[in-house]
Amino acid sequence: MTASPEQIEIALESKAWPFQEAQKLVERLKKFGNPKGYVLFETGYGPSGLPHIGTFGEVLRTTMVRHAFEFISDVPTRLIAFSDDMDGFRKVPGNLPNQDMLQQHLGLPLTQVPDPFGTHESFAHHNNDRLCKFLDSFGFDYEFKSATEAYKSGEMDVTLLCMLEHYDKIMRVILPTLGEERQKTYSPFLPICPRTGRVLQVPILERDLAAGTVTYRDEETGKLVEVPVTGGHCKAQWKADWAMRWVALGVDYEMAGKDLIESVKLSSAIARILGAQPPEGFNYELFLDENGQKISKSKGNGLSMEDWLRYGTPESLALYMFQSPRKAKKLYFDVIPKAVDDYLTSLAAFPEQEGKEKYGNPVWHIHSGTPPREELPVSFSLLLNLVSASNAHDKETLWGYISAYAPDIRAEDHPLLDKLVEYALVYYEDFVKPTKKYRAPTATEIAALEDLIRELEALPEDAAAGEFQTAVFSVGKAHHYENLRDWFRALYEILLGQQQGPRMGSFIALYGRDKTIDLIRKAIENPRV
Structure with a gap:
């Protein structure tokens, strides 16, 4: 339900990036109108490798913008998850089974490559199914669209013929961005070879606008081959395909990774040649693996969606996607605990927040404005x-x-x-x-630990976490730790075998005063090293 004018004003004051993006769409409608009667959001997916966490992140972030738009506008919306499954199979990802079999099907549209897992009609069908099941499990409201079905059904035909009509203008935009050798073979149309079924990157020798066809020379037979650009007989080349899709479907909003900024510019130029306004967009930074390398679905580096959900909640993953989308972030196992606690902290704060703080809280965007109430005693x-x-x-x-x-x-x-x-x-x-690595306490640390035992023994077993924390602080100060962080680090290394750890007062209250005393005594008498 659309908010009141007062709520909209407050939400926009929050400066939360989904509201900022939503406002761009409001301005778009004012400037260009809305003949469709709805706003169309799109996310794109290339099923040449297994779905990865970045794909999920794009759908999630787009959904956040969509909900923010629905909050400040009464215009209906749709979200399409588009799979470019008619693309040619160019290389075999190293993380797939049946490598030799897949090698034999290079060049075929992904929907014609056999499924290496043996469970679906094709490799693309397998990956599309995995993507949809994950998106469904998270409760996304979307419509899945297959490029193969869109091309073969004729849904793209009008725009493809428009591309044929403006072929020379499109070439003048694209060719300056290509190397000399690639310029010789480039065409915005990729014929599907009637003989082999492969997606061809060949020069187009003739164009017949009246017939709606292009002609190329078969490199193996030497014969000229004429094929329609419609009905799934040709696929558009990548940047032209993106623009064609925007125009044919009437896309109003699509995000893209920072690595695609130049592609967005070129596709936008082509969309204008085709007589349409390119969609509004947002360039997000890429996720990195533990070595600082870009995550790639073909390499299989970094985290998968299943990996994260083995160790953390779906909501914590959503929060990590929400935070600083224009900042490059490491996406590896060691970020999960903090993301879980960040989500819990945001969730706990929400009931007491009002105004722009509420609309800026990540959980408002994660839960579409209605986060659950949860009161957890521990992090x-x-x-x-x-x-x-x-x-x-x-x-x-x-x-x-x-x-x-x-x-x-x-x-x-x-x-x-x-x-x-x-x-x-x-x-x-x-x-x-x-990774745990305990160390034995020094003589100075033993004296401090013994004092800590006496301080804890002087407190009741059911003392509050704050009282235990005060005891730990007082011992550190009494033993002249100039920086109390060194005292706490010593406790973590000696008692827990790690350099970082919890707020000690909360830990003692949860673990128990007597058990903590036993833990300290054992560390003094029989240190684990």
Whole structure:
């Protein structure tokens, strides 16, 4: 439901990037009108490799802009997830099975390449299905569209004929961007060879506008071959194809990665040649793997969607996508715990927020304006450290600590917390445990640890986390730590085997005063190194 004028004004004051993007669409409609009667959002997907997390991020971010637009405008919207599955299969991704079989089908449209997994009609059908199932699992409202079906059904025919009519103008835009050799063979139309079924990149020798055909020379037979540009007999070359799609479908908004900025400019120029206004857009930065390299679906580096969801909530992934989209960010396993806690922090803050703070909160955009109410007594990072200290291997053990800390909290009433317990156990086992490195305390540190034991013994078992935190602080100050961070780092390294750790007062309250004292004594008497 569209907001009131007052709410719209406040939402725009939040400066949240989805609202800024939505406002661009409002201005677009004022300037160019809206003969379709709705605003069309599009996301593009190339199914030449397995769907990866960047694809999901584009759909999610576009959905956030779509919802923001629906909040400030009463114009209906649609979202198309477009698969470029008629593209030629140019190389075999290294992370696929049946490499030799796939090698034999290079050049064919992706919908004609056999599925290396043996479960679907083609490789493209397999990848399209995986994409849709994931998007469906997250509850996205979208319409899937296949390039193969769009071409063969005739949906693109009018625009393809328009491209044929403006062939020379399009060539004048594209050719200066190509190298000398590529200029000799380039054409905005890629014929589908009637003999081999392959997508050809060959020079176009003749054009017949009245017949709607192009002619090329078959390099193997030497014969001239005439094919229609319509009905799926030709596919448009990449940048021309993008523009053709915008025009044929009437796309109003599409995002693109920073690496496609020049492609956006060229496709926009072609769209104008075809008599249309190119869509509004947003250039987001690319995700990087742990080595700072761009994530590639063909290389299979970085995280997959399944990887993230093994260790963190879908909402934490959505929050990571929301944060700083114009900033290059590492997308690897070590970012997951912070993303989970960032989501929990934003969720906890939302009920008390008003005005522009509410509309700027990521959870407003993640949950389309209605985030759930959740009150969790512990953070995800604290659960990870609890697993570390307790050597817990099952949910029941962790829930025992949680129940002792917060008696009113039960697993059946807090499914999110129960799921976080599962994530913590798996993440600890796979990433924290293998990297733990304890060290023995020095004589100076032993004296401080012994004082900490005495301070903790002077407090009741059920003391508040703040009281335990004060005790830890006072011991650090008493032992002349000029920088208390050094004191806390010593505690983490000696007690938990890591350089970073939780707020100690909260950890002691959750783990238990007596168990913490035992942990300190063992570290003094029998250090793990």
